[in-house]
Amino acid sequence: MIEDILKYNAQFVAEKKYEKYATTGQPTRKLAVLSCMDTRLTELLPKAMGLRNGDAKFIKVAGGTMLSPYDSVIRSLLVAVYELGCEEIMVVHHSDCGLCHLEAQHFIDLMKQRGVSDEALAEASKHVDLENYLSGFEDIEEDVRRIVTAIQHHPLMPRQFVVRGFMIDSYTGELSEVK
């Protein structure tokens, strides 16, 4: 797959297909979007929101969720707000997300099947609480509310900016606000 991509890339550049994507690093719509890495959303999410290349900062992680108030998700949002001028943040979870009901024990079983030893798991446990680290969320809308609140009240966020939470339908792209 990677070899195919490299071949395609050489052609893409040679044919100057990049020209229509030219933009600056500053988001023109002053917007940051936190969402899931789900492949159903790769094109659907920006298209359904009317966002084009250069319009917004997309922060995409498994589940579109944050693990702690100082994880890389929040760090990225801080960069988006202070360094890149974002004035609004949308937290967008999606229907049928794989992170919903993900269980740490199931995850650990899969790791063991792929050769991860008990010693390696014990070593990892010194750095993170594996139960928390490898679990998803039980209630998607509740997780949206939790993240919106955490961003709103984050000590390093400015006092005035907009953050709102949404669900997007993974098939139709319909957005609905989570209040």
Ligand SMILES: [Zn+2]
């Ligand atoms: Zn997801």
